Amino acid sequence: MHSSDHISDASFFDLDGLTKALTLMTSSETDVRELPISLPQLGLGESQVLDLLAPQVLGTAAQLGASTSMAHMDPPTPWITWAMQLWNASLNQNLLHEATSPFAARAEKLVLDWLAPFFGMRGGHFCSGSTIANLTGIWAARDVAGIRQVVTSQAAHLSIEKACHLLGIKLVKIAVDAQGRLDTTQLPDLKNSCLVLNAGTTATGAIDSLALCGAAAWTHIDAAWAGPLRLSPEYAERLNGIENADSIAVSAHKWLFQPKDSALIMFRDLESANKAISFGGSYLAKPNIGVQGSRSAAAIPLLATLLAWGQNGLAQRLNHLMQAADSFAQKIEEADELELWNKPQTAVNVFRPRHISTTELLAALPAGMLSSCVIDGEIWARSVAANPMADVELIFTKIIATCRK
Numbered sequence: 001m002h003s004s005d006h007i008s009d010a011s012f013f014d015l016d017g018l019t020k021a022l023t024l025m026t027s028s029e030t031d032v033r034e035l036p037i038s039l040p041q042l043g044l045g046e047s048q049v050l051d052l053l054a055p056q057v058l059g060t061a062a063q064l065g066a067s068t069s070m071a072h073m074d075p076p077t078p079w080i081t082w083a084m085q086l087w088n089a090s091l092n093q094n095l096l097h098e099a100t101s102p103f104a105a106r107a108e109k110l111v112l113d114w115l116a117p118f119f120g121m122r123g124g125h126f127c128s129g130s131t132i133a134n135l136t137g138i139w140a141a142r143d144v145a146g147i148r149q150v151v152t153s154q155a156a157h158l159s160i161e162k163a164c165h166l167l168g169i170k171l172v173k174i175a176v177d178a179q180g181r182l183d184t185t186q187l188p189d190l191k192n193s194c195l196v197l198n199a200g201t202t203a204t205g206a207i208d209s210l211a212l213c214g215a216a217a218w219t220h221i222d223a224a225w226a227g228p229l230r231l232s233p234e235y236a237e238r239l240n241g242i243e244n245a246d247s248i249a250v251s252a253h254k255w256l257f258q259p260k261d262s263a264l265i266m267f268r269d270l271e272s273a274n275k276a277i278s279f280g281g282s283y284l285a286k287p288n289i290g291v292q293g294s295r296s297a298a299a300i301p302l303l304a305t306l307l308a309w310g311q312n313g314l315a316q317r318l319n320h321l322m323q324a325a326d327s328f329a330q331k332i333e334e335a336d337e338l339e340l341w342n343k344p345q346t347a348v349n350v351f352r353p354r355h356i357s358t359t360e361l362l363a364a365l366p367a368g369m370l371s372s373c374v375i376d377g378e379i380w381a382r383s384v385a386a387n388p389m390a391d392v393e394l395i396f397t398k399i400i401a402t403c404r405k
């Protein structure tokens, strides 16, 4: 409860101001005004700031839920998460101090208790993204299993290389096959290795052979993108084998439709992992687990989403997106103007025009419709089905029209 009798500075709570902020979200004010180039001496006041910033922040942003938006792994977010983020911002709980965040700590544990079993994991914690989740997993691999090198595919996310650099671990990159998956015929001896497999590569959505889980001293799965498919009875089996991993990273701000910064690192042997990645401090009631110190209550928006949708609601949206990507792929395959790279494995489509250059195509289309990726030194168009409101038919029609111009 906000007890206004304790608050004499209206900068800290004003329901009318918040109501105005909400109203501005639906206005179409486009009068973008210049911002001061140096720090203002005198404050404008909150209400003025809302008017000044609404056209900039709300007006010029990409609309991830627009019918033509299908470029990136960033999804639109359901409004229940906006409400929870507002509550979170007002409370400013810190997961580092359980005494100041009793419910947030319970929410985090509950969400992990719900989700970890889908991955065969015991638990874990939230962090700001899979970059940190991957770093945390490889850190545990080094200090629990004593691994001396990381083996991964050339298609691995740059965060794997970053983690190895930070942890002082040698990185061995293996070539990928024609479908963008780690070429299993080229694996070295894995005795002292952490094998990092992709469950949905960033560029093409490829899933490495997860049957390899358990073949190395430690197996970490980068499931930043496609991990949530484990919650869809229709598609969970695509990630079979993942339950034998030692650690798994999943970005909740991708296919769990969460606002940033929200991701999960999960461990099979939670106790040994937590022991290896914990630091105590005199002022801490409990040891600090993981890379980050202060942490937000990011579990609460995810808890609310999972309660509101249920597993079925999430699965329905993921199934819809998988099917939208498949139908998009089929249209591309049937069009004389386009070349499909491969059938999509996790709702990422890679293709290019046959008669104009990919760069020309991308430049002619509205921003946010497609992105690009480079495969074997060549540029391809890329489309990611993260937006349940995307209109595949409309997007396809615009692409074909551009190719024919």
Ligand SMILES: *Cc1c(COP(=O)(O)O)cnc(C)c1O
Binding pocket: 073, 128, 129, 130, 131, 132, 157, 159, 198, 200, 201, 202, 222, 223, 224, 225, 251, 263
């Ligand atoms: C997005 C992504 C990451 C990085 O995750 P962030 O949440 O952006 O830090 C890592 N690996 C893969 C495969 C990704 O797609």
